[in-house]
Amino acid sequence: MKKILVTGANGQLGSELSVLSSKYPEYNWIFADRTQITLDNLEVLKLQLNEIKPDIILNCGAYTAVDKAETETELAFTINESSVKLIAEFASENRAKLIHISTDYVFDGTSSIALNEEEKTNPINVYGASKRAGEIACLEKNPDAIIVRTSWVYSKFGNNFVKTMQRLMQERESLNVVNDQIGSPTYAADLAQAMLDILKAPNWIPGIYNYSxxxxxxxxxxxxxxxxxxxxxxxxxxxxxxxxPTPAKRPEFSLLDKKKIKTIYNLDIPNYKESLKKIFI
Incomplete structure (x- = not known):
């Protein structure tokens, strides 16, 4: 039985993978929180990976505090670049499959058309820069890895825009929300299913993919x-x-082009409204 390690188990994506895992009993699932997989301490991380010895790694753990990253730069890069480099190296040396999650924040937001995987990256905040550095490190150490860039992630789990809006709209009579940042939301349950569809697909085609x-x-x-x-x-x-104004700049336009992942993995991606409705059921 192949062993799947999910990092960031208590996050939105990790939690959705945990829900889905019961449909895939052919795997031995290990959901690791930050005590079991320590992304900010590389020596400990190496020992933990060698102890677990996973056959598949779904790397959902990350430093995601976009504004705090502006002052916690070293920590952001340790988690989003250095730990990814180590995980990718481990996967390569141990012939483990690796799916690593990245972000639309690797782009500067100056495009006016949906961004494909070949588009030039140019992050405008520390978080985006640390995630782009992680992408580069991942593919350098493990050219067989798959990276999935995603955007505006929300879920029934964790902290996210949808849950914040639900709370504030019940507490306040009026709200102001920015109207000049354009993209597409991602329901974490949809992304979790897409990761498993990739894993179960007959062909493993490494590289970078977009999903929202x-x-x-x-x-x-x-x-x-x-x-x-x-x-x-x-x-x-x-x-x-x-x-x-926020400490970190956000890309004004970061809509992701999903043609590649839909073509190669034959994925049917729902419209954001269909998925958003599920939060209210």
């Missing part, structure tokens, strides 16, 4: 959909990013 739900919207439009599905009475107004 279908659709092109702003955060403001996303908030309006949450308001509609939740039946909230809160007034939701759109504002420019300049009116809501």
């Amino acid at each position: 739900n279908e659709g092109e919207i702003s955060w403001h439009e996303f908030a309006l959909d949450i308001k509609e599905f939740g039946g909230y009475n809160c007034n939701v107004s759109g504002i420019p990013s300049s009116a809501y």
Whole structure:
């Protein structure tokens, strides 16, 4: 029985993989939180990987505090680059399959058309730079790895935009949400299923892939959909990013082109509204 190691087990994606795991009893699943897989201590991480000896690694663990990364630069790079390098090296040496999760924040947001996997990267914040460094390290140490870039992840688990909006729309009469950052949300359950579809596919084609739900919207439009599905009475107004300054800059446009993953792995990707509805069931 092949052993699957899931890092970041308590995060949104790790939690969704845990839900799905019961449908795949042919695997021995190991869901590792930050005590079992220590991404910020490389010496300990190496020992842990050698002890677990996984056949497959789904690397969902990451430093994702986008604004805090501006001041916690070293920690962000340790987790998002150095640990990825070590995991990729382990996978290569032990012939373990590796799927590593990355982000749309590797782009600068200046495009006006959906970004494919060959598009030039140019991160505009520390988080994006650390994730891009992780992509490079991953493929250098393990050219057989698969990297999946995703965007605007939400789930019933963890902290995310949808849950924040649900809470605020019940607490407040009005909200302002930025309307000039464009992309597409990703329901973590859909991404988790896509990872398993890749794993079960007859061919393993390494490289970088994009995955998000279908659709092109702003955060403001996303908030309006949450308001509609939740039946909230809160007034939701759109504002420019300049009116809501944050320590880290965000890409203005980071819509991902999914043609490659749909073609190679024959994936049927739901529209974001279909998936968002599931949060309210």
